[in-house]
Amino acid sequence: MELFDRIISGERLLVEDREHYEITNIEHTLNNLVSDFEILLHGSTVDIPHHSKLKLNNGYAFATNHAGIAILKAIFSNSYADNLGYPYLLDRGNKLELEILNGQNGVERTKGFVYIISDRRKFKFDTRTSWQYISQYPDVELVGSIEVIRSDFKYPVKYITK
Structure with a gap:
């Protein structure tokens, strides 16, 4: 796949590159890369x-x-909030949604980056979650990246002030 080859060779896929690859939903594309290429x-x-x-x-x-x-x-930085809350178990009953506690200026960015890790062997699945992997290896290489923008996050976001 040309897209995957480009990304793992170290190139960055920018938002403006999506049209060339006929990408209309970057989340769907990323999930396909995860399942197709592990x-x-x-x-x-x-x-x-x-x-x-x-x-x-x-x-x-x-x-x-x-x-x-x-x-x-x-897109969201926990450096500018007391807490970013989201479910650790995602399923039909638990959908992804974000709660931002005491968010300050800078908590929400206009763009960010999703990095590709091709060597899963250095990670263990965190069984307390349905989506998190953990590593203690200091040499995990980020082989490529994809630029994402705020509108790519399609889930509810709730700001809470206490």
């Missing part, structure tokens, strides 16, 4: 340099097999 995703508001290693946070790195979660992490 990759994981990592969303970030930070523009991480090409072929960087995924940084450990308190000894752990996190990834997902759910494009909606990756897009959420790419």
Whole structure:
């Protein structure tokens, strides 16, 4: 697949590239890449340099097999809120929705990035969730990235002030 080859070679798929690949729903496209190529995703508001290693946070790195979660992490920053709340178990009864507690300016970005992790062997599935993978390896490589925009996150967002 030309799109996958381009991304894992380290190129960034920008929003303006979507028309060329006939992408009308980036979440659907990302979920297809996850299932077809057994990759994981990592969303970030930070523009991480090409072929960087995924940084450990308190000894752990996190990834997902759910494009909606990756897009959420790419667009919404927990650095500007007391909490970003969303379900750890997603199914027919638990749909993805985001609750932002005491969100400040900067919590919601206009764009972000979903990074591709092609080596799943360094991750273990977190059985407390339906979508999270955890690694303690410091050398997990981010092989490519996809630019996402706020309108790519199609789920309800609720701001809560306490």
